[in-house]
Amino acid sequence: MKKKISLLGATGSIGKSTLDVLRNNPEIFELVAFSFYSNIKLAKEIIEEFHPLIVGVCNQQMVQMLSLLYPKIKFIAKLEGLVAVATAKGADIVLTAVAGSVGLLPTLAAIKSGKDIALANKETLVMAGEWIMQAARKRCVKILPVDSEHSAIFQVLQGQDIKNVKELVITASGGSFRDLTRDKLKHVTLESALKHPNWSMGKKITIDSSTMVNKGLEVIEAHWLFGMPYDKIKIVLHRESTVHSMIRLVDGAYLAQLGSNDMREPIQHALTFPNRMFLKNEKIFDIANAFSLHFDKLDEERFPMLPLAFAVGRKAGSFPTVFNAANEVAVNAFIAGKIKYLEIEELIKRAVFKHQEKENLTLKMIIEIDKKTRKKVCEWMREKL
Numbered sequence: 001m002k003k004k005i006s007l008l009g010a011t012g013s014i015g016k017s018t019l020d021v022l023r024n025n026p027e028i029f030e031l032v033a034f035s036f037y038s039n040i041k042l043a044k045e046i047i048e049e050f051h052p053l054i055v056g057v058c059n060q061q062m063v064q065m066l067s068l069l070y071p072k073i074k075f076i077a078k079l080e081g082l083v084a085v086a087t088a089k090g091a092d093i094v095l096t097a098v099a100g101s102v103g104l105l106p107t108l109a110a111i112k113s114g115k116d117i118a119l120a121n122k123e124t125l126v127m128a129g130e131w132i133m134q135a136a137r138k139r140c141v142k143i144l145p146v147d148s149e150h151s152a153i154f155q156v157l158q159g160q161d162i163k164n165v166k167e168l169v170i171t172a173s174g175g176s177f178r179d180l181t182r183d184k185l186k187h188v189t190l191e192s193a194l195k196h197p198n199w200s201m202g203k204k205i206t207i208d209s210s211t212m213v214n215k216g217l218e219v220i221e222a223h224w225l226f227g228m229p230y231d232k233i234k235i236v237l238h239r240e241s242t243v244h245s246m247i248r249l250v251d252g253a254y255l256a257q258l259g260s261n262d263m264r265e266p267i268q269h270a271l272t273f274p275n276r277m278f279l280k281n282e283k284i285f286d287i288a289n290a291f292s293l294h295f296d297k298l299d300e301e302r303f304p305m306l307p308l309a310f311a312v313g314r315k316a317g318s319f320p321t322v323f324n325a326a327n328e329v330a331v332n333a334f335i336a337g338k339i340k341y342l343e344i345e346e347l348i349k350r351a352v353f354k355h356q357e358k359e360n361l362t363l364k365m366i367i368e369i370d371k372k373t374r375k376k377v378c379e380w381m382r383e384k385l
Helices: 013-025 040-050 062-069 078-086 101-112 122-139 148-157 181-186 203-211 213-226 264-272 303-317 318-334 343-354 363-384
Strands: 003-008 029-035 054-057 074-077 093-096 118-119 144-145 167-170 233-237 243-249 252-256
Touching: 003 013, 003 101, 003 343, 013 040, 013 264, 029 040, 029 078, 029 093, 029 243, 029 363, 040 054, 040 144, 040 343, 054 078, 062 203, 062 318, 074 078, 074 363, 078 093, 078 101, 093 167, 093 264, 101 118, 101 363, 118 122, 118 264, 122 144, 122 213, 122 318, 122 363, 144 213, 144 233, 144 264, 148 167, 148 213, 148 243, 148 252, 148 264, 167 213, 203 213, 203 318, 203 343, 213 303, 213 318, 303 318, 303 343, 318 343, 318 363, 343 363
Parallel strands: 003 029, 003 093, 029 054, 054 074, 093 118, 118 144, 167 233
Antiparallel strands: 167 243, 243 252
16 A cells, blocks of 8 residues: 655655655655645646645636646645645645745644644744644644654654653754854845755745754754753754754763755655665765764854744743744745845844733634734834835
8 A cells, every 4th residue: 555645835845855755666655635835837747747636726826727737636725725735535644844834724634634744844833832742642643753853853762761861962054154253144145045055945944044043943843842841952063964963861872863964864754654765866875984073062142043942932832933923024024135134033032022922822822923923023124114
């Protein structure tokens, strides 16, 4: 029996890597549904190669156009389309590779329909980790991490008693501007921000890596995935991105997962867990070749978004939601050329420091706070302009 896959975000960097895993193993995997946003050329290629039953699209015009070209496929627009893909009949596992908070409700719908989740959308747990993990436990659904750092921790935790784990050690490359002082950040460009030294990723996550917001989101995600308190989660600067992350045990031993910078490995691991299989066309990673590993403390004054992420994580409630929402709006504005690079941090800090927590939070309230935060940040940017 083939394992049937639903893929949210098929045309992004994680989506493309996922399709490569499926393409290399047609006897094992079948793509039954996928979603995409605007890359219609690539979407057509995916449709013609994989023949899915359901496709989620961004608007009704795309539904009408694609339905004429592929009448046997069901096309559904917007959030309804994402939910339809996430809950597609027959799918065994849903890989969520969409960027941002848009992944929350489809992921929750997939869990409630009893489907396992291969999670590459960290914002889902940042916004609503309590509700997501509670729903997964209730439905006996697996949440399998796809981010390379969380996949590394997940892999080395196998066979370990969580009580014996002293800390999780998440590695950080430092991003595009790791060697620049804060003063030099005042005039950096979008083009330079998108030149990550180690990984090829989408625009938002590449910029998040440069501000260290992405690592902050990973800290909050790790807290929920592994049930680890924040004082037992540590970030270290590791320029090579060869050690994807580690755990430290109570007896002082470190267990690490190493490998090439190839997202297909953690994707394939999530899709095949608890089994393993050969990764076809793998990138060469020969540990016998001479190479060096460097680990350093991360300068929190240089990267202020990281301690802020720890702070909002500890505050819990809707603070991580505010942190994430403000970042999404600010990063999109930077990409669009509306604000300068350091203004990303300023907007996030303003949103977090001005936020007043609500009592007796519900998921509905979290979603409303997310919307209000986005609106406020947009208003602040308009006022400045």
